[in-house]
Amino acid sequence: MTLVKNLRLEAREAPPSGIYPVIDYGRGKAGLIPLWAGEGHLVTPSFIRDAAVQGLTNGETFYTYQAGIPDLREALARYHTRNFDRTFSSDEFIVTAGGMHAIMLALQATAGKGDEVLYLSPAWPNLPAAAAVAGAIPVPVPLREGSNGWICDIDAIEAAVTPRTTALFLNTPSNPTGWVASHDDLRQILELARRHGLWIIADEIYSLFSFEGRRAPSFYDVMDAEDRVVFVNTFSKNWAMTGWRVGWLNVHPSLSKIFENLVQCSTSGVPQFLQRGAIAALDEGDGFLAEQISTAKTARDALCKILSWAEGIRFSVPQGAFYLFFSIDGLKDSKEAAFELVDKANVGVAPGSAFGRAGNGYLRICFLRDLKQVEEAANRVADWARAR
Ligand SMILES: Cc1ncc(COP(=O)(O)O)c(C=O)c1O
Incomplete structure (x- = not known):
């Protein structure tokens, strides 16, 4: 006890x-369909694994470039140029140990002790947690659920800004709600950030998991090069690489040296052989990614169809990412409900309360899965809701 008490408060209270x-609780239960975590069921494709194995075989076991190997930074520039309608150069990219590490570095650079970081809630919980561990104050601004989906209230963001606000974290398409910011939302948020001198930490990791159009609207579409925007991203979702822990930052080239140094002061770089796999993902992975998106869309449609008939279950159809965030009439304790779903329905879901106070009363299902499994899970959830 005494030892714990002597640790930093922010670490103890994370x-x-x-x-x-x-x-x-549910791990290993026979017949359970696990839809609780933010990942699909597929192993990383072999062309990506093979490239990493080749790197290891070639003896790539030494310290390497802090910002990422030049070949990977160039592949990142090609990938962005292909998908985001402008030309990117390799010196804008810094390779990180996953999306989470990119977020930590973006926070380290923009929000220190006592600074306030705004974010839309319900939200992926690691963001406010990481801000708090860094000594900053995460300030949730609620997304509202209207009859036509989730709505971002720009006035509410404006009202939450104080003289201590230094950064605004925006995740679109959103985990867990599936909300996707429109170009108009992004323009207004950018304008607000400019007016108050805030940094935007743009988390657009699900950008290509968009169920309308080629990709979701992006800050890239509305910003100027000199705007204070830091993009955080990851290989985890697009190419089934959650366990690899490789991600990246995209920043104005004048900031690259600073972020490179933050890598030095944290992980001291990402293993070179893993970066070989990441290059293969970017250069040869468009086909795999298209299949992932199509799997997610088919599963989303099936899940929404089944649950739309279920008693007391309500949701906004997700426009992006691969999660369904649904509420159940009269549900008070979403954590209890998630445990009950393990016991009674043999389905693993995430409790909405894990995504902030605004998420209580909701449950989250990850639908980047085999269609049959998603349909079976949806039917089990619907039966459980009926029997409650
Ligand atoms: C919105 C969002 N941002 C960032 C991440 C982090 O990704 P990684 O697994 O690469 O740390 C996740 C992971 O679930 C996420 O949902």
């Missing part, structure tokens, strides 16, 4: 994950 207790 909120534990609200999803893991449910995963730990």
Whole structure:
């Protein structure tokens, strides 16, 4: 006890994950369909794994470039140029140990002790947790659920800005709600950030998981090069690489040296052989990614169809990412409901309360899965809701 008390308050009080207790409870249960975590069921494709194995075989076991190997930074520039309608150069990219590490570095650069970081809630919980561990104050601004989906209230963001606000974290398409910011939302948020001198930490990791059009609207579409926007991203979702822990930052080239140094002061770089796999993902992975998106869309449609008939279940059809965030009439304790779904329906979901206070009363299902499994899970959830 005494030892714990002597640790930094921010470390002691870091909120534990609200999803893991449910995963730990249901892990290994026979016949359980696990839709609780933010990942699909596929192993990383072999062309990506083989490239990493080749790097290891070639003896790529030494310290390497802090900003990422030049070949990978160039592949990142090609990928962005292909998908985001302008020309990118390799010196804008810094390779990180996953999306989470990119977020930590973006926070380290923009929000220190006592600074306030705004974010839209319900939200992926690691963001406010990481801000708080860094000593900053995460300030949730609620997304509202209207009859036509989730709505971002720009006036509410404006009202939450104080003289201590230094950064605004925006995740679109959103985990867990599936909300996708429109170009108009992004323009207004950018204008607000400019007016108040805020940094935007843009988390557009699900950008290509967009169910309308080629990709979701992006800050890239509305910003000028000199705007204070730091993009955080990851290989985890697009190419089934959650366990690799490789991600990236995209920043104005004048900031690259600073972020490179933050890598030096944290992980001291990403293993070179893993970066070989990441290059293969970017250069040869468009086909795999298109299949992932198509799997997600088919599963989303099936899940929404089944649950739209279910008693007491309500949701906004997700426009992006691969999660369904649904509420159940009269549900008070979403954590209890997630445990009950393990016991009674043999389905693993994430409790909405794990995504902030605004998420209580909701449950989250990840639908980047085999269609049959998603349909079976949806039917089990619907039966459970009927029997409640
Ligand atoms: C919105 C969002 N941002 C960032 C991440 C982090 O990704 P990574 O697994 O690469 O750390 C996740 C992961 O679930 C996420 O949902």
